Amino acid sequence: MVKPADTFPSESADRGEQGSSKFARAAEVAAALPDVVYAMRLEPDTAFEYISPSVEDLVGYTPAECYADPALSSTLLDPRDADKFTASTRAGLNVPVEFTVRWRAKEGRTVWTSHRCHKRRRDDGSVVLYGSVRDVTSERDLTDHLFAAQSKYRLLAENSSDVVFRLEPDGAIRWVSQHVTALLGWPRLDVVGHRVTEFI
Secondary structure, three states: OOOOOOOOOOOOOOOHHHHHHHHHHHHHHHHHOOOEEEEEEEEOOOEEEEEOOHHHHHHOOOHHHHHHOOOHHHHHEOHHHHHHHHHHHOOOOOOOEEEEEEEEOOOOOEEEEEEEEEEEEOOOOOEEEEEEEEEOHHHHHHHHHHHHHHHHHHHHHHOOOOOOEEEOOOOEEEEEOOHHHHHHOOOHHHHOOOEHHHHO
8 A cells, every 4th residue: 555645656666865856846846736736546446646735726625635535536526427537547558648527526516627647557566547637617617608608599590580690701601590491492501601692
């Protein structure tokens, strides 16, 4: 069992004074970053070996809580994204992986997180997932709002008795409502891609 530490886990049992200094500096840099940096052991068991202090700002759990509760890595993950996370951890060793999953904050709110990580096997046989986490909740919310607005616009346009169309900057018709056929006799597919001046 590897004991959680305040620095990144070593790749060897004896890294020496110079190695200790390097890892300490790396941990200091990680602590200053807004993104969360972590090392999660996947084999022979699952537990956080290192996680940067910024995790508390992100989801409300302190690094100490992450180390103390081996099941916290599962608690953080939204069950709806469990399959996605599992598939990502099955990637080959030393293969960069990127994925987005929902984490559940301590107070219950959902945090969308973008992960960039890779998996390595140590000399002792243990497998560790090294990664970074970025909060992308705002970007995700914006995307969802944009999608909802587009869906509402399309619903209104499709049910309008008028012909509604969207133009590209060069005047080409990018989209046209279904009523173009009923009112003007032109099939929609024959209209899209043509400039509006061709029908005047």
